[in-house]
Amino acid sequence: MRNDTELPDPPSSTCNGDAILFGDFCLVPAARMLTKRGEIVPVGDRALDLLIALVNQAGQVVSKADLFAIVWPRTSIIEGALRVHIAALRKVLGDGRAGARLIVSVRGRGYAFVAQTKRASPADTLEKVPEQPIANLQDHVPAPLVRIIGRDEVVAEIVDELPRKRLVTITGTGGMGKTVVALAVMRKLANFFRDGVALLELSWLGKPDLVTPQLASLLHVPAPDRQPLEYLISHVRRRHMLIVFDNCEHVIETISPIAEAILQGAPQIHILATSREPLRALGERVYRLVPLAAPPASSSLTAAEALKSPAVQLFAERAWATNSPLDVTDPDAPIVAEICTRLDGLPLAIELAAARLSFLGLRGLADRLDDRFQVLTKGRRTALPRHRTLAAMIDWSYDNLDEEEKRVWRGLAIFPASFSIEAADTIARLQPSDDFNTADILDSLVEKSVVTVEPQHDEVRYRLLESLRLYALNKLFENKELEQVRRRHAEYSYRHSLEAGDDWAETPTTGWRAKHGNFIADVRAALEWAFGLGGDPVLGIKIIAASARLWFRMLLLPELRGHLELAIKLAPRFVEIDDEIVMRLHIALAISIFHTDGSVREVRHALDHALAIAERCEDVGCQLEIIWTHCRWSYTYGDYRALRPWLNRGGDIVSKLESSCAVDTGVPSRSQWSVSSWWRPELPIVPLYDRIATFSHHLLGEHEQALQHAERARADMWRTRPDGAVEYDHEHEIAMRQHHARLLWIVGRPDQAWQMVQDTIDTPLGQLNAMGTATAEVLTANQSVALGFFLVYAACPIAFWIGDLETAGRCVSLLLHRDSGIDFHFWQMVGHLYERVLAYLKRARQSDPGVPDGLTSEGALFPIHADSLSTFHWRLLHPHSLCQAENGPVNWCTAEILRARGEALLGKQKLHAQPEAEQLFLQSIEIGRKQKALSWELRSATSLARLWHLSDRTTEARNLLSEVYGRFTEGFATKDLAEAKELLDVLG
DSSP, rough: OOOOOOOOOOOOTTTTOOEEEETTEEEEEEGTTEEETTTOOOOOOHHHHHHHHHHHTTSSSHHHHHHHHHHTTTOOOOOOHHHHHHHHHHHHHHGGGGGGGOOEETTTEEEEEESOOOOOOHHHHHHTTTTOOOOOGGGOOOSSOOOOOSOHHHHHHHHHHTTTSSSSEEEEEEEEEEEHOOOOOOHHTTTTTTOOOOEOOOTTTTSGHHHHHHHHTTOOOOOOOHHHHHHHHHTTTTTOEEEEEEGGGHHHHHHHHHHHHHHHHHHHHEEEESSOOOOTTTTTTEEEEEOOOOOOOTTTOOOOHHTTTTHHHHHHHHHTTTTTOOOTTTTTHHHHHHHHHTTTTTHHHHHHHHHHHHOOOOHHHTTTTGGGGHHHHOOOSOOOOOGGGHHHHHHHHHHHOOHHHHHHHHHHHSSOOOOHHHHHHHHHHOOOOOOOOOOHHHHHHHHHTEEEEEETTTTTEEEOOHHHHHHHHHHHHHTTOHHHHHHHHHHHHHHHHHHHHHHTTTHHHHHHHHHHHHHHHHHHHHHHHHTSTTTTTHHHHHHHHHHHHHHHHHHHHHHHHHHHHHHHHHHGGGSSSSSHHHHHHHHHHHHHTTTTTTTTTHHHHHHHHHHHHHHHHHHHHHHHHHHHHHHHHHHHTOGGGHHHHHHHHHHHHHHHHHHHOOOOTTTHHHHHHEOOSSSOOOOOOHHHHHHHHHHHHHHTTOHHHHHHHHHHHHHTTBBTTTOBBSSSOOHHHHHHHHHHHHHHHHTTOOOHHHHHHHHIIIIIIHHHHHHOOOOGTTTTHHHHHHHHHHIIIHHHHHHHHHHHHHHHHHHHHHHOOOOGGGHHHHHHHHHHHHHHHHHHHHHHHOOOOOOOOSSOOOTTTTHHHHHHHHHHHHGGOOOHHHHHHHOOOOOOTTHHHHHHHHHHHHHTTOOHHHHHHHHHHHHHHHHHTTOOOOHHHHHHHHHHHHHHTTTHHHHHHHHHHHHHHOOOOOOOHHHHHHHHHHHHHOOO
């Protein structure tokens, strides 16, 4: 923390900080100093307390009881002690000599100070205190033994700040280089201070009461045994110098008041302190040293890139200094970066590691860092004892904590990454009797540089540097707390996994990742314990089921798949694992298999297991959810024929539900008709079935039925409950628009389809882009998923179909730019495909684009994308799609695939191909007409009319095309209708 205010006035005391004059004496209560004609008068502490109490109430009787309360609070003392100290005080003051009367005893009442007193400024009275010459310390700045690396900026900042802010403290974890920075500042400011600089090394002092005598000795001031600080201040009050207190943490309670007293009594003294925690003194400015920057771990890191990092520079330089010459080469760079990163950029740890390089080698050193406390033990013999090994350095911090701080530190070591204050509180309380405030202790550990603060998004998180974490883990083991803490951590991981799933749908993507992104490391650690020796496999299985959405959202699907397969294998052994958990595991496994290049058979096998459980439990909602998932995979793999049995099965479920439940309003109640799964938040059953039906009928080519279900699903979604709240979430509306917009275009309503696309991508995407805001910062994770699918399956295809390449480019950009929050690798893959399609279609507008470069031979394309590609331009016809159209059942795009084949035949300019092309066009028109797919019918009619016109059958061509064109009521500016109109004009 930093305090940018100037040094404030000292706090007021009973006499407001003034000096009190009487006779030849001057009493300064705030400094606890008594002088006579400028000479300090030695007086005992109790006697001085009595004098201050009496002088502050001069002319009044102060009762014995009051004096006891002031001088000996909460202590039982005999009255004789008071008389002894009053007598000693009178002797010091010369009371009674030469007729002087200062203190009188009032029988039965107490004592009174009767001399005349006068208030004065302490600055005026200090002029009378004689000064002792002190040595000029400009030549006593320690010479640098090593080059400072990576600290030039902070040294320059402190050098600039210290002459203006009189108290600066450099804080940081042990081994961070605080002393090195302080010495560099001393050297740069040695000539600035008239009376030089003084370095007081405190690490050697075992007792706090030795600080002032040691400082007095350093400054060559012969301080008395009593009140040495006041005497010291009086002798340096006019000095212009810098005092450096190095390594204050173990005497922090003593250093803070000493620093304040010096700054108040000596206005030209400046103080620089180093400590693992701030002094918390008046006017303090704190500079917290952070680790040296290390390069990110990467196998492609070059030596030149690595050596830009201060951590790598330090490692290489110290390696040379220890006779282990290290010329960082490109092959070495990733290993050096790994070492520096795992040592958290901690300068002392890096120096100790460099010292072991000649013995272990680079790779050997990197492999031994888990045992770093045994490895990093070769510090300089001239270094402080606590800096000679890594363990000794951390021991110094640990030993200076109280028991509660030690216990919390040990508990925090269980977190492998950053953690929240709520997580810390969960782990820290190991015993029911623990009643400490975790937040206060955590704040104290932050101040003492044990815990690091990491602000993230809208919350503050904390972290232990890896060396401090491994040290505390060893302490956990030594205190026989490790297993207890690991269990508590696993239980916390399970609870937090459930919470992470709960807010997945409501939290903006960026915020969700900031809050839960590091948590995956906790889940890994919890699973390692749960399935290890002495762990709890039941808890481990529950953690896997609860965290599935987290793994999915972090795109760690291969790892998730492995965990799910293990959980499914173990689940039958434990009666505690119920059917619901097993069902969720199988659904999650199906999704992870699909996204990790798994086979259709494996996906269906997992879903069938889940469906069998749902049917056995009579869980209607999950049955429909699994059916929906089956349909999605059939769709993606182009197996449209497989949709029919699932569509019928879903219809049977809804029919049975409708016959068994009488619902007056026609809207299903949430308690009986809703489904909630790990993949999506709560969704009512009837709209979910309508989505399945819309989706399936559309792909089967039954567009009119699909349109009816789409309109009903969208209407149901916006009905409100009796309390007026919107029944369903926005992302379901986006998902339904995806199917609805495609259908509108296909049935011949291109303007309505395009308006739906524009409305969806403009709100909220367009508004956010206009404001320069990344959508990931605002959109929920669930909304970003829905928008990703909408762009892939609706916005981009419709933009290509209607010929709006500008908007198509915008949609492709949203798929490819990660700051949109739509960064799922599946969408990125499709986005790159569409990017190439867009470039090809732009070339096609200018001239004959020729054969597309590899687009139609993409082996990694899913069948649904191959089909879509074939509908964008006849030259993009995919062989798989053509094979299905010629040999398989009719589906949603069969009409367009056959038309594209006919255009391809004509494109080869072979006269004998015209009859075959004509038959393909006629077949396409017939299919389009049966399917109510007016847009496909128009395309085929246009192709056939053009062919007939070339064959001198212009009248037939005009009649055919004008009849199809005449059935359109909108979309006349779109590409297909504009081409048809242009041809009609040619046909006369």
